[in-house]
Amino acid sequence: MNDFSDEFLTLVLAHDTNRLILERLPALDVSQAWLVAGCLFGPVWNALSGQPPGANIRDYDIFYWDPDTSWEAEDAVIRRPDDLFADLGIVHQVRNQARVPLWFEQRFGQPWPATSRSADSIARFVVSGTCVGVRPRGHDSFDLVAPKGFDDLFSGILRLNPDNPTPHLFRTMCNSYLCRWPWLTMDEDNVTR
Numbered sequence: 001m002n003d004f005s006d007e008f009l010t011l012v013l014a015h016d017t018n019r020l021i022l023e024r025l026p027a028l029d030v031s032q033a034w035l036v037a038g039c040l041f042g043p044v045w046n047a048l049s050g051q052p053p054g055a056n057i058r059d060y061d062i063f064y065w066d067p068d069t070s071w072e073a074e075d076a077v078i079r080r081p082d083d084l085f086a087d088l089g090i091v092h093q094v095r096n097q098a099r100v101p102l103w104f105e106q107r108f109g110q111p112w113p114a115t116s117r118s119a120d121s122i123a124r125f126v127v128s129g130t131c132v133g134v135r136p137r138g139h140d141s142f143d144l145v146a147p148k149g150f151d152d153l154f155s156g157i158l159r160l161n162p163d164n165p166t167p168h169l170f171r172t173m174c175n176s177y178l179c180r181w182p183w184l185t186m187d188e189d190n191v192t193r
Contacts, residue, residue, distance in 0.1 A: 004150035015053035034133035
């Protein structure tokens with residue numbers, strides 16, 4: 001397994017919007033806040049396909065973890081980025097990962113196991129290579145989480161994450177990625193037909 005962590009962080013920060021979000025993330029004032037998903041793996045795939053860092057980025061996802069699973073508490077946090085990121089002109093989604101088990105089954109047809117930290121949810125993304133997160137640790141210093149490593153991400157391999165409870169969503173996710181980055185390869189091993 002190669003350690004692409006430095007290259008990954010360089011590509012993530014080459015997208016100015018990511019850098020600005022990460023600078024402001026502490027102002028959300030929530031526990032275990034991570035910038036996750038497409039805004040992170042997208043700049044990698046964009047670099048590998050000669051596209052600008054921000055191309056094909058649909059939204060910016062932020063995970064946090066709070067034992068207060070009330071809708072009122074989460075809703076208050078969801079509204080904070082409206083002002084914090086207003087000048088960026090982005091679509092953002094902020095979600096308390098402690099609340100996900102409360103609504104996931106109704107929306108996706110499978111239960112979502114309880115978590116004790118945000119990183120647990122990052123490790124469960126449908127596609128293994130997309131299980132990535134970044135958060136600020138101080139001035140120009142960052143924590144990375146990539147529980148499945150970086151090999152699939154940098155190789156452009158879309159592989160089903162065995163830790164995800166919704167394998168039936170794999171092809172849909174892959175098709176979304178393939179529309180934006182056609183050079184990616186979908187590995188259909190272990191995917192039910």
